[in-house]
Amino acid sequence: MRLAATVPTDDLLQHPSADVREFACASISKVLQQKQTIPAFVQRDVVRCLGPMLLDQRLAVRETAAGALRNLSACGGFDVCDDMVTKDVMTPLVALLKECQAGLEESNESVKETKETNKNYTEDIANEAVNLLWNVCECNSTAVSIFNREGCLALVLQFLKRFHTNVDLAIAVASCLQAVTEDNPDLLSSFDASTHQVLETVMVSSDKTMEHVLLRTLVAGVLWNIKSTLPSGSQASTVNAILKTLSECLAVDAGEVVIRMKEEETERLKTVEDLGTEENGSSLAVNEDEEMEETPKKPTKGKTDVSDLLPSSKQELKQVTALLLAQQTALEIIVNMCCNEEPSDDEWEELSSSDESDAFLENSYEEGGKLMSPLCLSAEVHTALMNHLVPKKILGKTAFPNSAAVDICARSPAWKPLIKKLNMVQYRALTCLHSILLVSDVDCLGGASVLQSLAQHLSQLIFSQPEFSKQTEFLEAVTSALRALLQMMASNNISQCTTPEQLMTLCEAGIQSDNVGVRVNVVSILGIAGSVLSKLEDTVETLKMIGKFLLEVATKDLSLVVAGEALDALFDVFADGKEAERAAEQIKLLSALKEFQPVFRLRMRKEGKGQYSTDQLCVLDNVKLNLRRFIAYLENLERK
Structure with missing residues (x-):
């Protein structure tokens, strides 16, 4: 038609x-x-x-x-x-x-309300x-x-x-x-004491519905965006109130809410059916699948999915939808708090090359040797995060969704889309965990044993999913978190629980992903693990395996960003240590890199300007320079 x-x-x-x-x-x-x-x-x-x-x-x-x-x-x-x-x-x-x-x-209420329809x-x-x-x-x-x-x-x-x-x-x-x-910034001057009061009144309201949880979370995000307009004397208290709101949102068990709301929906529909049978002698029950076919006017739109036009007959579904959006939004706000200017995961960060990473770490220490927050997390935000146990609640959201809740959703056509929303909360929590790790030190996270437990948790998440390599959003989020965690553990000489065999399994699967961010993460993870192993004894065979893998990625990956990250990882793994020297010699690393060097330069000339950003090209130029230096370093070792 x-x-x-x-x-x-x-x-x-x-x-x-x-x-x-x-x-x-x-x-x-x-x-x-x-x-x-x-x-x-x-x-x-x-x-x-x-x-x-x-x-x-x-x-x-x-x-x-x-x-x-x-x-x-x-x-x-x-x-x-x-x-x-x-x-x-x-x-x-x-x-x-x-x-x-x-x-x-x-x-005059008649202007806006009709008696017939109220x-x-x-x-x-x-x-x-x-x-x-x-x-x-x-x-x-x-x-x-x-x-x-x-x-x-x-x-x-x-x-x-x-x-x-x-x-x-x-x-x-x-x-x-x-x-x-x-x-x-042009709008900020319009926020005065009266507008602050309106926003804060909404944020501290006590209404219990999941829609009001969503509302308070959104307003918390607004207050965070306009925090510079707040009087200096009240900024700390407002930041504390914002994180209290986010913490309370994340404290709600979404799986339990799904189960409870589905039970309430079943009871409500049964009551309607019973009443209809009593009054009319026949059932007036609504077929759930038919009832739920109506499409809300506003379709799902990422973080802006409000589903506010679901009819009242879908009130329980509406409550769950609001909660899941609230929790996703809360996690996104916390990420913004931690890293307002952090590049997206599919971009190669400027600090990824060896020389810049060293400078970065050197600049991250105060005179007393205490690690400063590399992303300058303010004292007010850090204190509020810890006081309201936000990292612990974020960690709780990184688990897979409640299986009973997922089963309930899977059995109902109208509730089935909630499965994707439950998963999205997990993905955002893993991304949020990554950001928390970037701006925290070991002590504030609970010490070495907590980080080791966290490494085991992330490993279990990864290896409990036999088809994890096909779940791109999950794999990108979990590898980002694992990458940040392993880097923190390596920097603080904390033994890592994940075995080289497990990491190789992860990397072999991850490098097949179409997502550049996933591939960058897995080669970086392997580089971190290899740099730790290079300082231990009897690790030659493992280092050879890692080196061969990274060489293959550097020479064959279609993305220069991934190839550059693989080279960077090679520099880290084989830069120091007797075991690394022996492994490099046995896999003929020097000759492989000398053969690849002109190919890498040619690829940069042909592909660089057309496909990559200025920042990425700066990093790749640095990798090219480090490749020349690393080849010279290996040549010196060979002459000894």
């Missing part, structure tokens, strides 16, 4: 009947949930058609028009959001938000409008500039104040604020 025959024409959007206009907007809204339909609507200039309808005289038309544009922005991605801003969606949207604010301030149109319109605002601001810098210029902060804060009675609207506002306060 052709698209034109299945969706309303532009004429219907301009129809004199408000009912027809509402139907047209609602139909478009539903169709826009399907990504493949979006290009056709963009071609038909749907933004210019729907934009004016945000200010339609009929409130229901405003709501459905805002919902359609919201779906377009959520499903269309960056390019569509850019087009929406270019087509000036922000002008009617800001005007609509101002009218919503004015409507909420009016004392529906608060103004709040519902505001919810759609704020979600639309959030989506376009998250994707488009011009929209953020308009947000700043038009004073949208004051508008949405008025909606946030209604968090006790309309948590969905408050969540949309908090999500929007978390997006617009990130890297937006």
